[in-house]
Amino acid sequence: MSIDVTTDLQHVVEDAAAHLYVWALKDIPQDLRDALSDARARETSVPGKRVLETIHKNVNIADSQNNLVCQDTGIAVYTCRVGEHFPLHPTRIYEGLRDGTARATVEHPLRSNAVHTITRENTGPNIGYRLPIVHWEFIPDWDGLDVKCVPKGSGSENMSFLKMCIPADGVKGIKSFVLESIVGAGGKPCPPGIVGVGIGGTADYAMYLAKEAITRPVGTRNPDPLVAELEEELYGLLNETGIGPMGLGGDVTVLQCHIEHADTHMTLNPVAVNYQCWAARRASAHISSTGETEFDREF
């Protein structure tokens, strides 16, 4: 048996993207549902409880009516892990992801958010120049493809912050910047959500790492024990700020703090914050070299 790789596999990728985008928007992952339930159980402020109760009701209505959890269909951000022997070249994988995003937008239909950054004119069904955004990882000795779709809403993306701390600022500088960023963001990024922090690397890479951090299942810990310890500490400190659900005051300001790190230059100490709202949407697919697709929440 043979398959026409460039057409058939590209269609498989397109079908997967079309499914993932809509699925992510409608059905939030179980780890997130559990985190929101825990938040609802421990919140004590009156407005905060009202917010978390409304979120709970909203998620149930999205389930029962098969509707979107949030109206902001976001920018479709994909992460691909491409096996060394996967038979479709990434240029064609990109085309499949782009066409699937557009097809889902037209067929559902979904709100189209994509605009030209200068003219602000709409550029198409959630596609445009360099949209959707795809991040790539390449895996040796493997012939599969994993695709993760994270539709990223603008309310939380607008609350992104970067600081080039200096080495003398140390970890204290990192912690202070994360706390100041989340207090300053207040209710705007739809708390309680996931605070993604990227440390090390370069300015652009730190922000990429912060984005990677928000796509992890809620409450997973960085494998490096030093970083995991910092995640725990920041999670506790952020929830002492009192910002609360939707910034109306309360006990639960964040569901989690996730950190990704890279080694850096001896004179650099970059720290980036990328926020993910409570509707932390995420869906994944595994595609084999012969085109079988299995939908999952995680790689």
Added chain:
Amino acid sequence: MANHTVTFPITDPNEILKLRAGDEVTVQGHIIGIRDRTQIRIFDQGVEPPMDLSGAFLLHTAPNVRKVSEDAEGKGTYEKICIGTTTSARMVRFTEPLGRQYGVRAICGKGGFPDEAIAPMHELGMVYFAIVGGAAALETTQIEEIEEVMWEELMPECLWKFRVKDFGPLTVGIDAHGNSLYHDVQTRAKAKLEELIARF
């Protein structure tokens, strides 16, 4: 913290004055959807809004909709798919002219307005309602019908007229008496921040 039901548009200013920061409110009647580009057109490009905004409740939104028909002039009718609320802070500078020039009495969005909204809301008898951002599936069930759409060329940032039933629960974030929950939360959080950083 009291519970209220208010029907919009209002004609009696006391309907707004009775609301206090932190109160819970449910809204009936008609509300108007508006967003960045809609307000840029009105205030920066000087185009008169083709809808009466006096006593109005404005919602910061850009909905997911399906076009169901088009009349002879090309004006569309739309049905709802998913309608939710966007971040208000980007649009705070329009608060004062909306109240003074057009008589808007309530603005609803998510995430709150910064302190610059407090004075005009106090002076003009306006209120800011906090909705739960992202809770669009629920919000959609409370919008009975899209009655009118103007400026379709700005899709989805048009002027939308929605008929609502039991819209809420909303929290009074900023009242017409100079109180703001956001100001209070920020003041406390900034003091706490200093205390936390001092621990490092």
